[in-house]
Amino acid sequence: MxxxxxxxxxxxxxxxxxxxxxxxxxxxxxxxxxxxxxxxxxxxxxxxxxxxxxxxxxxxxxxxxxxxxxxxALRGRALIGEDGEAVYVRASGGEPWPEFVEWTLAQGWGGLENLTAIPGSVGAAPIQNIGAYGREVGELIASVEYVDLAEGTSHVVSRDDCQFAYRDSVFKQRGWHRDGRVLVTAVVFRLPKRWQAQLGYAGIADTLAEHGVASLATADARQIAKAVAALRQRKLPDPARLPNAGSFFHNPIVEAGHAARLAAEFPAMPQHRQGDGRVKLAAGWLIEQTGWKGRTLGPVGMYAGQALVLVNHGGARSADVRALASAVAHDVRERFSVELHVEPITP
Missing domain, CATH: 3.30.43.10 (Uridine Diphospho-n-acetylenolpyruvylglucosamine Reductase, domain 2)
Incomplete structure (x- = not known):
């Protein structure tokens, strides 16, 4: 039954x-x-x-x-504790992420402002270790609560045990996000009382100025959130008007030697050195250089405003999405010898 x-x-x-x-x-x-x-x-x-x-x-x-x-769809959010350095906030896995971030800011708790307006749920945030505008969510997570559906057991794992990395976590490393083994029921966030603005990402300062914030030193968390939301709105299409899944490819990370060879051949290529010596490349730039920005393949295409975003112009099916992703990855591989990996998951 x-x-x-x-x-x-x-x-x-x-x-x-x-x-x-x-x-x-x-x-x-x-x-x-x-x-x-x-x-x-x-x-x-x-x-x-x-x-x-x-x-x-x-x-x-x-x-x-x-x-x-x-x-x-499990909902709920609450302050569950604090110490001299931080407040601890627990949110259920079904909480919509944008609403949760806005709620924390309304309470006067900074930290998540650079991650505002990202579609999705709280439960998905640690699995993907979502990141944007110089911040990754794993930096602010204290613990993750989940149910192992294969065993019927409940678990709590610390931030360290989540093994967060660029768009990665232990949940992805073990394949649990693909086989439906893990259901994240809640996440506890550690939001610092001694808040410091993260303003290193290009465009935030200019957008703050447009919103009347004359000095970066005086910007507060809510002002930064508004600037980030404005930046996202400029770069990314509204899924309600033009269906999309946000950034469709990971920014690839390559060995330093490969990056040096690419820099010699393509001096304008953006490169960001990582802590382990490897170099992160901008997938959107790579895609744009292969001519895919604004180009379509059947009912799908790479967005004219941001080459990293795959959009559905109407009537697309999963096979159309895969065909375009494969074609884009092929052209980037042929020109730059760089592998692109799809960010969204498939059952």
Whole structure:
């Protein structure tokens, strides 16, 4: 017998920001711990395939998924403690990320302002270790709470045990984000009381000036959040108007020797040296140099305003997305000998 929360042959078209037509054989919207326990037990009994769907902003859904899609909708956020250096805030996995960031700023807690307006859910943030404008979320996470759906057990892992790296975490390293094993139920954030602005990213200072902030030294967290939101709005299309999944490729990281050879051949190529000596390249710049910015392939294309963003101009399916991603990656590989890796995940 199916748990009350389960639906069959569910339409997922409205649950992914690329607006791809997709259906799931089984679907459950989970908004309580009891729901998670009941549906998780059913999944273990039946050994069905699982996929965890958060805000749907970082996925490429196939036309049909023959297993169980779990939509995380657990809500709640609260201050749970503080010490001399920080406040500790706990947010449930189904909290929409932009709303959560805005709430922390409204309470006077800085730290997450550079990550404002990123689509998605709190539960997805540590898995991807989302980052933008000089900040990664892993820097501000104290712990992550999750359920192992394969074992039916609950766990709490510290920031160190999450093994955060560029767009990476232990959850991705072990493949748990792809096989639907882990459901992040809550994240605890450590937000510093001695707040310091992160203003190193190009464009933030100019945007602050446009918003009437004359001196960077006087900018507060909410002003920076408004500047970041304005920058995102200029660069990235609104998924409600032009469906997309945000940045579609990771910025590739290459060995120093390879980067030096590229710099000699392409002096204008942006390069950012990493702590381990390797060099991060700008995927958007690489894509633009191969002529894909603003170019289409069938119903999909790379956005004219930002070459890193793949957009659905209408009627696209997952096969169209894969074809374009493959073509772009091929051309970048041929010209620069650099591999591009897709950022959104697929069930």
């Amino acid at each position: 199916l748990p009350a929360r389960l639906r069959t042959d569910a339409d997922l078209g409205a649950l992914n920001s690329l607006a791809l037509p997709a259906r799931a054989a089984l679907f459950a919207c989970l908004d309580s711990i009891d729901d998670i326990a009941e549906v998780g037990a059913y999944a273990r009994r039946t050994a069905c395939r699982r996929f965890v769907l958060g805000g749907g902003s970082n996925v490429v859904l196939d036309d049909a998924f023959d297993g169980l899609v779990l939509h995380m």
